[in-house]
Amino acid sequence: MFFSLKSLSITMAFLRLVVANIQDVQTRAAADNTQERRISYDPDLQQQLTFPLFELADPVTTINPTDANFGISAVAPGRFLTSADGTKIFTEARGDPSNPAIVFIHGYGHGAMVFDDIFNDPLWLNRVYLVRYDTRGHGRSDKPTNAAAWVSQRLAEDFDAVVQSYNLIRPFVLGWSLGAVQIADILSFHPPSYISGAIYDAGVPYLASLPNVTSPAASAVIPGLNETTNVTEFQSSYIDFINLCHPALEWDFYLGCLGDGIVQPRAILNLSFSRTQNSTGLLQAGTSGALSALAIFGGDDRIVLNQGILDAIAGWQNLTVVTLPDAEHFTWISRPVLFRATVLNWIGA
Template sequence: MAVLSVTSKVLKSSDGTEIYADAVGNPSNPSIVLIHGFSLSSSVFDNVFADPKFSEKHYLVRYDTRGHGRSGKPEKEEEWQSQRLAEDFDAVVAGFNLKTPFVGAWSLGCTNLSDILSFHPPSYISGVIVITGFPYTASVPHIATPFALGVIPPFTSTGDTPLFQSTALAFVRGLTAPSFALPHATYRALLGDVMLQPRMCCARLLGRPQDPKGFFEAGKAGLPMLIVDGPEDVIVYGGRMVDAVNSRDHLDGYEGWENLEVVKIAGAGHMPFVEKPDEFREAILGFVTKVLLQKV
């Protein structure tokens, strides 16, 4: 099998923060931007990038969000405003010359969807994919399990190193279904991502302000959405993701996400792209193909 060539770039966001991103596939194909989750990096999508069935007809792009991985790690409060995160995504779009990409976000990375849609019309992207995640910051207390919520205090504290270490170990173990054993190399890589993030960046990420009005306006306007649920997830309550995107508390006259599809991947936990890669690929590419055909 031929080794796929990856193009890597360090881009500059509007405030000067460096954003690391890379891409694989043919740039002329429909693009999918992947956004990772809490305290990790875009390397969580390594097996997606290595899958030729993903990249043969689609241009895959991923980036380390600010405060994570190989991207800049600003710590001032103003550097974590919603607009800053939207501009990071814009830097990726411009840096790879993307045209109306699909956005597949995972876990807490799904909150970036609300940032993007707060500062752009729904037509800026082709569709959104919520992968076992939190579509806006206010949804976290309702969707997160007690285990996930219990991670937050030790991850944002600098006063108890043993507690932070034990919580980090438990957090990474909890990313997959109890019956799934992460390869040890993957386990160590995920822990390494956690270690790379300054505790202040973690606190800023979790405490940043966000207005999800634009997110719900996009849903009302018919922007296609796919929700991917892992029934064995110990981080999020799957059914509550649907409740969150259909919530009527954030936009007057909103009756629910107009164009919504939900896929449950049996046996998967919080990382269906690792645990059930074939089923995950089928769900994502099926959704993308359907949306593209509807545009013709």
């Protein structure tokens, strides 16, 4: 009898803990929803929490790329694809493939792990098919340091490999920060109809626009990011860079961002910033009205200059511009509910 009462007591305590956790989640979700209520199209968050969860993630893959610069041994959900020139590209997809697809392209110095909050969010997973990859030179992908591996066509071929592997038909492309320049690479070798729309999340439109869209604070840390002899200067500059992206990140995520910088050869910075790129296809797609675009800005972004980005794509016909109040360069971390509502409503998911 004593054992039964003890078991009952433990069970009741566990149930009370579960109920308390659910109430806490509901309270925080409701508060977050209230905070973002300023946008009328944001659906009721409490109702969204009852949606079924689809998370068809790639199987766990051992990470040990043939990269001569760094041998990385780890595991992660995802798989390697081989680009046209033989470069191994690490990719992952989650969600229901029958939903509209969004391919996420991260910025310089980070890997696709920066989108973890989105890829782990059931409210995203129930509405869209999420695809991401470590671009060449970053994260778990190969890191070639020869100039031939960084011509515009190679970047476009990496995207093509992702599209083909996941059987994507006219996906939306979300380019964050410097990752957004790869939309110009894609449209240099494909018509605008290859994708459904371009989402510039604090995104640099094309490489030639860099001098006009980079903030003075971000420009000041770039020399240190390229430092090859002074370890202290490189470390300090990379920490400053992460803090400019967001001054208050969760510790594990913060370490992940720093780790992505450590596994990257210093030569990748010059190759990423100075490679040749043609923006003609991109600008023609926009000014002709053939491609719709969504430009998302953070109200407190300290990396890019919002007006400089808009000036770089002046004349774009089908352009929606949204500024997220108080958001840092990591816009989706700063304002997750508003960011999600902005993207999902724009693509009609």
